[in-house]
Amino acid sequence: xxxxxxxxVTKRYPDGFEAVKDMDLDIRDGxxxxxxxxxxxxxxxxxxxxAGLEDISEGELVIGGDVVNDKAPKDRDIAMVFxxxxxxxxxxxxxxxxxxxxxxxVDKGEIDRKVQEASKxxxxxxxxxxxxxxxxxxxxxxxxxxxAIVRDPSVFLMxxxxxxxxxxxxxxxxxxxxxxxxxxxTTMVYVTHDQTEAMTLGDRVAVMRGxxxxxxxxxxxxxxxxxxxxxxGFIGSxxxxxxxxxxxxxxxxxxxxxxxxxxxxRRRLEGSGGGNGGGRGARDVIAGVxxxxxxxxxxxxxxxxxxxFRTKIDVLESMGSEFYAYFTVEGxxxxxxxxxxxxxxxxxxxPGAEDASQVVARLSPEAxxxxxxxVDLVLDTTRLLLFDPTDGRNLTAR
Amino acid sequence: xxxxxxxxxxxTIGLFFVLAFALIPVLWLLSLSLKQxxxxxxxxxxxxxxxxxxxxxxIFSGDIPFPKYLVNSIGIALIATLISITLGAMCAYxxxxxxxxxxRIILAVALAIAMFPPISVVGPLFDMWxxxxxFDTWQGLVIPYMTFTLPLAIYTLAAFFREIPWELEQAAQxxxxxxxxxxxxxxxxxxxxxxxxxxxxxxxxxxxxxxxAITLTSTDKARTVPAGLSFFSGGSQFETPVGAIAAASVVxxxxxxxxxxxxxxxxxxxxxxxxxxx
Numbered sequence: 001x002x003x004x005x006x007x008x009v010t011k012r013y014p015d016g017f018e019a020v021k022d023m024d025l026d027i028r029d030g031x032x033x034x035x036x037x038x039x040x041x042x043x044x045x046x047x048x049x050x051a052g053l054e055d056i057s058e059g060e061l062v063i064g065g066d067v068v069n070d071k072a073p074k075d076r077d078i079a080m081v082f083x084x085x086x087x088x089x090x091x092x093x094x095x096x097x098x099x100x101x102x103x104x105x106v107d108k109g110e111i112d113r114k115v116q117e118a119s120k121x122x123x124x125x126x127x128x129x130x131x132x133x134x135x136x137x138x139x140x141x142x143x144x145x146x147x148a149i150v151r152d153p154s155v156f157l158m159x160x161x162x163x164x165x166x167x168x169x170x171x172x173x174x175x176x177x178x179x180x181x182x183x184x185x186t187t188m189v190y191v192t193h194d195q196t197e198a199m200t201l202g203d204r205v206a207v208m209r210g211x212x213x214x215x216x217x218x219x220x221x222x223x224x225x226x227x228x229x230x231x232x233g234f235i236g237s238x239x240x241x242x243x244x245x246x247x248x249x250x251x252x253x254x255x256x257x258x259x260x261x262x263x264x265x266r267r268r269l270e271g272s273g274g275g276n277g278g279g280r281g282a283r284d285v286i287a288g289v290x291x292x293x294x295x296x297x298x299x300x301x302x303x304x305x306x307x308x309f310r311t312k313i314d315v316l317e318s319m320g321s322e323f324y325a326y327f328t329v330e331g332x333x334x335x336x337x338x339x340x341x342x343x344x345x346x347x348x349x350x351p352g353a354e355d356a357s358q359v360v361a362r363l364s365p366e367a368x369x370x371x372x373x374x375v376d377l378v379l380d381t382t383r384l385l386l387f388d389p390t391d392g393r394n395l396t397a398r
Numbered sequence: 399x400x401x402x403x404x405x406x407x408x409x410t411i412g413l414f415f416v417l418a419f420a421l422i423p424v425l426w427l428l429s430l431s432l433k434q435x436x437x438x439x440x441x442x443x444x445x446x447x448x449x450x451x452x453x454x455x456x457i458f459s460g461d462i463p464f465p466k467y468l469v470n471s472i473g474i475a476l477i478a479t480l481i482s483i484t485l486g487a488m489c490a491y492x493x494x495x496x497x498x499x500x501x502r503i504i505l506a507v508a509l510a511i512a513m514f515p516p517i518s519v520v521g522p523l524f525d526m527w528x529x530x531x532x533f534d535t536w537q538g539l540v541i542p543y544m545t546f547t548l549p550l551a552i553y554t555l556a557a558f559f560r561e562i563p564w565e566l567e568q569a570a571q572x573x574x575x576x577x578x579x580x581x582x583x584x585x586x587x588x589x590x591x592x593x594x595x596x597x598x599x600x601x602x603x604x605x606x607x608x609x610x611a612i613t614l615t616s617t618d619k620a621r622t623v624p625a626g627l628s629f630f631s632g633g634s635q636f637e638t639p640v641g642a643i644a645a646a647s648v649v650x651x652x653x654x655x656x657x658x659x660x661x662x663x664x665x666x667x668x669x670x671x672x673x674x675x676x
Contacts, residue, residue: 053568074574086565090587099583100573147573 002064002077002154002187003029004050009059011045011211019045021211022059027189032181034202035191037234038344042211044159047191051080051157064154079148080157084164085140087132087147093119094128097146111150118149121180138169145180156181156188162197174200195235199223207231209340229286229392230337232385238291238324241359242338244331245287245386252386254287255329255357256309259381268396269386285395286333288385291324291360296367297376307379314358316371323363325375328356337392424651431644438640453645463618464646467626472653474536474622475604478543482600483593485544486551491581493552494559495567505552512549516542520613527614534616542610547600554599558592559585594661602654623650 004027011020020042027033035043048054050061052073060067068076079100087096095102097118098111106114119125122142132140141161148156161177162170178201181188192198198205199219206216207230215227219235226232232240246253247269250261261269297308317324361377369375386395429445430438431454437447457464493501523542524533532538562585570580586593611625618626627646630639 051568051572053571073568073572074576078572080569080572082565082569084563084565086563086569088566088569088584088588099570103574103579147569151573 003027005062007060009061010057011049011054012057019211023213025206027187030185030187032188032201032203034198034205035208036195036198036205037208039193041208043191043208047157047159047189050189051078052076077153078155078157079151079153081144081148081161083160085144087140087143089132092129092131093124093143096143097150100151114150118146122146137165141165141173156186158190160192196237207234225398227394227397229335229387232288233338233341238360241289242333243287243329243357244333245285246282247285248282255331256379257307259307262382265396272395272397284389286387286389288387291362293380293383294361295378296363296369297378298368299364299366300378304378306381310374310376312374313369313371316369322365323367323369325361325363325369326358328358330356332357335392427644427647431648435641453641457642457646462630466618467621467623470620471622474539475601478540478604479597479601482544482547482551483597486548487555490552490555491559494556508549508552516609520609524613533614534620536620538614539610539620543604547603550599551596554596555592558589562588598657598661601657605654
């Protein structure tokens with residue numbers, strides 16, 4: 001049991017590149033903390049600094065009240081699960097799991113008992129005498145976790161442990177990880193680039209970008225109240241829609257039409273200094289709309305507030321329980337944060353229409369939408385988010 | 399005949415020729431060693447005049463101290479191999495894993511030593527060894543063998559070490575191993591195929607060497623088999639010891655064959671499969 005504190009931690013490589021910049025993060029005892037971000041954002045480096053596999057260039061790392069900057073990994077009372085499992089191929093599952101205890105000179109009976117116990121939790125008891133080469137991907141993954149569990153460490157570190165599994169198994173192992181953490185109650189730091197894993201597993205999620213911590217919050221807060229464009233665009237699937245908008249007094253002009261800003265949003269705009277001086281003057285903003293904030297007019301009913309508009313559906317994907325409707329609106333947003341997200345998703349050089357943005361709406365299966373046909377949609381403006389186009393700050397943050 | 403069948407036939411014939419080409423001298427030697435003395439010059443390939451083991455009993459019981467040569471050969475080759483592999487493994491590990499100034503230079507120097515023709519150093523060595531008392535001793539041969547095989551061992555082992563994923567060592571570190579424990583218990587067992595490959599190459603070099611052995615020894619004390627063979631003499635002034643030399647040659651080949659057969663099973667790649675997802 002231990003809490004972890006990163007205090008102004010920086011990782012600078014000899015060539016001057018800073019992988020992690022001035023990171024401050026408090027991880028509470030027993031907490032399940034997720035580090036998430038696109039590849040190259042420094043999340044793995046941060047984890048490896050906690051593990052002691054990378055030196056800390058600046059700042060302090062405190063585990064359980066002790067500064068451990070200069071302690072070797074073995075003296076930090078941590079266990080780590082690697083992305084590619086890193087099982088010892090010349091040892092059986094039993095030896096793999098007991099290796100750490102053997103090094104610690106624990107007596108044989110005790111090792112056997114602990115390995116037995118962990119293998120029961122992970123459903124590996126039948127495979128104890130096999131070598132890693134003869135195990136399936138999921139089994140290897142479980143052995144890697146077992147190797148960490150038998151140690152009974154005060155901190156678990158996991159570096160994208162599920163990324164090598166296929167989709168179905170990944171979902172299954174995700175619940176498994178959740179169950180194990182619940183059962184052991186050990187502090188866990190978990191690195192992933194998959195926002196779904198981050199949202200479903202974490203007590204709190206730390207979003208990183210370019211070595212800088214963007215926001216640390218519960219998954220719900222991250223989703224509803226992102227601090228900037230990057231977090232808003234990274235969290236959520238399908239991703240949030242962004243479009244250019246103009247703030248004129250209490251009215252926001254969106255590509256779909258104009259809407260009076262609800263009182264709540266106006267108040268928050270004033271609070272963040274993003275307002276426009278009591279209704280006079282105008283400014284450009286980027287509007288963020290979650291796909292589920294759209295609904296088909298025939299489902300929403302005539303009394304539903306918000307903007308009503310008519311648009312042509314380019315593509316309609318049916319998921320059974322819901323529709324994803326894709327349509328285009330005029331105007332494009334430009335922001336380095338959004339560009340980075342697009343690049344991470346491999347969408348940077350997809351051909352797109354000039355001066356138009358694609359929007360995705362999540363509609364209920366009762367919506368009378370058809371591909372290629374026009375449909376009436378309603379946008380719920382009470383949950384609209386507005387961002388500063390220059391620095392990406394959320395102007396409507398609570 | 400199908401296309402695949404024809405291709406197979408061509409390969410089989412080709413293989414047969416290569417095999418015959420490589421094996422005929424060896425078989426000839428074997429045949430010579432089994433011939434009776436009068437038949438040695440009968441120009442026949444097979445010992446048709448009757449098989450005898452006289453040549454073998456002669457080298458083991460005659461006035462030539464062949465068993466002593468064998469002991470020297472085995473002892474010197476094994477010691478040279480052991481030292482060369484131990485040092486080579488440590489050096490290769492450092493070269494494969496650490497980033498330090500002068501790494502390229504070390505590799506280049508090692509390669510240069512391997513390229514050095516032994517004949518050019520053997521003269522100076524002869525003088526030096528006589529001055530410092532290493533002449534005609536086991537150490538006197540172990541040292542040059544080690545020097546000339548180290549680069550080979552380093553290169554082979556470094557290639558194998560590089561194949562082993564970094565994460566395995568990091569996992570060992572996290573599991574509480576010291577760097578040496580990680581090296582001993584995780585890296586070395588995984589590099590075993592490489593270690594055996596290197597060991598065999600080193601052993602064969604030491605076993606086969608003639609030039610150092612003949613120059614740096616003067617008595618039976620440290621003379622190895624290849625050098626000793628050149629001192630074989632016939633039963634009389636007019637007799638060439640062809641049969642005895644052939645028998646001795648067959649005998650010295652046997653340890654090498656045994657070595658390779660034993661370690662062949664271990665020189666299979668793929669021992670690292672299953673370590674990481676791949």
